Structures are given as structure tokens and as C-alpha cells.
Amino acid sequence: MKNLSNFATDSGKVDDIAEQVIASVNAAKPGRLITDSEEQVRDIMGELRRAVFETAVQQKVDAAEAAFSPSGQSKDRPANA
Numbered sequence: 001m002k003n004l005s006n007f008a009t010d011s012g013k014v015d016d017i018a019e020q021v022i023a024s025v026n027a028a029k030p031g032r033l034i035t036d037s038e039e040q041v042r043d044i045m046g047e048l049r050r051a052v053f054e055t056a057v058q059q060k061v062d063a064a065e066a067a068f069s070p071s072g073q074s075k076d077r078p079a080n081a
Contacts, residue, residue, distance in 0.1 A: 013051055020044045
């Protein structure tokens, strides 16, 4: 299971996002920095937000599946309980 705190380093996603944001800002015309880059940067950051959320949800699902016992017995409870 991928640790969410390692998400950025494992996937290189944050570096990719930072490069895309910088490219968007650098492509803006003089005097139009916000107008030319704000929407594109918002979309780029939205992709990062989606990817982080998907990773977090998948970790939750993986943890629930790992804790599930098909026999109906919890790993945390003794069989005689």
C-alpha cells in the first residue's frame, strides 16, 4: 500500500505539477499574468487534488479489505470471544 505521505516522491506528481504551473505562468503575456494563467493553474492543481484524493480513498479501501475476514472472524478478536 502506497503511503499518502510518500505520494509526491513516489509518483513525481508534485514536481510535474510545479513544472506545469511554472510553464503556465511563464507563458502569460506581460501585464496579463493572472488573466492568462489563473484558470490553467487552477485546472492543473485540480488534477493534483484529484490524484491525492484517489490515493487516499484507495488506501482506505485497501485497509478495509485487508481487515476483512471471509470467515467472519476479526483479526483483532480471539476466536472464542
